[in-house]
Amino acid sequence: MPSYRFLMLNPKDNVATALDNIPAGSVIKIACQHKEYEIKVRQNIEFGHKFAVVPIKKGEDILKYGEVIGVASSDIAEGEYVHIHNVEGKRGRGDKENGNRSILGV
């Protein structure tokens, strides 16, 4: 089985970053300090993009670098692709405070 490179930066994180193009169905083992995961990646993950290392519920914070980078906008399964389709930024969001005037459709 080919091995793919990825990075989980902090044991608090619930996402990891792919450092190769990881095809759907790949099973990868992740160790970050005392935490260990074995995950089946559910979609193709492009170089530089993220996938969930644990199940994340809608409304839960997304953590990378051990810090909050946004909030899940839908339930995210373990091994699922994590990006703008299921994560929203929390900061500077005038559209949120003014009734969802997003023009991005995300």
Place this chain on the structure above:
Amino acid sequence: METAQFWGYRRPDGRVGVRNHVLILPTIVCATQAARQVTELVHGTVSFIHQHGCAQVGIDYEQTFRTYVGMGTNPNVYGVVVMGLGCETHQGRSVAQEIAKSGKPVELVSIQDHGGTLGAIAEAARIATKMVQDASALVREPFDISELIVGTECGGSDACSGLSANPAVGYVSDMIVDRGGTVMLAETTELIGAEHLLANRAVNDRVAKRVYEVIEAMEKRAIMMGVDIRTGNPSPGNRKGGLTTLEEKSLGAAAKAGTRPLQELIDYAERPTKKGLVWMDTPGHDIEQLTGMVAGGAQVVLFTSGRGTPTGSPIAPVIKIATNTPMFEKMRENMDVNAGTIIEGKESLESVGRRIFDELLLTASGKLTKSEILKQNDFGIWRIGPTF
């Protein structure tokens, strides 16, 4: 710790330049084309195109004025020919008088006082020719790195920015600060979500409070406009590169600041009063923040990029650092250093940091960067008020 030296030019105000430009400084949009034509006539001169200098009021007027004066007094500039029109709000005379306080040669040419465009170009070119010849007679001397203000910037970021080039620049930031130099952090927008990490490193409560104030002011601008900040930041290219939110981008951007204490927080285009790590309040917009840092006295800029960018300054060499090898290979003619070796597992952060540090000293001593060779003379002022 070993010291570090570079070869530069001492200016009358005591500051040290790493370039020896004669600047044709248009203080008003109406003079920019004439100024550009002077640079085409006279070797050794630089200028820039902009849309400002008239009908600006209050703090917006002051910020533009400060930016013009800062560009003219940047130590990389030997002398300045200010080009005005005559009837504008930002009078060339006032800008020239302020620059003259630095002791460097300054002359004023106003288009309405010199018989129009052709007369003004001829007069400015004659003055510039003399200045270039005088400038060219100067010889570089060795100086300690403590004489440098190094601007840092990331543009066209990707997921690798926070993993390779930015932490490598952070390593260089610490090296510069430890040797008595100054490093400028900017891009307030792109520190939203990482402000607590920097506030914790502030030298005192006043600086920490300022950190939260500038972040809040920037965030409020988006909130008051009622817009989704993601339409501007992260950009489409950032998102394609794997960055999902502004907070994620910010945490990567903050890595450029290394680990040393935050000494002060200065306004746009202001000169630092402290050595060490300082933060200039600028937007994330590459050209506007680059202009602010150079106007604040930065002689060299370290600029990391994941997607690739040609951006440069007419006055300060900008060293381009690629965050990933595929982009470095694709855009070799724009990029100076590759930090993608960190992602490939071929090189450590420290090793890349040392390569960037060596490149910084070489560049400060005269080695041209790709953006200089390609004459990428970008300039953009952060407008903070309407025009009347």
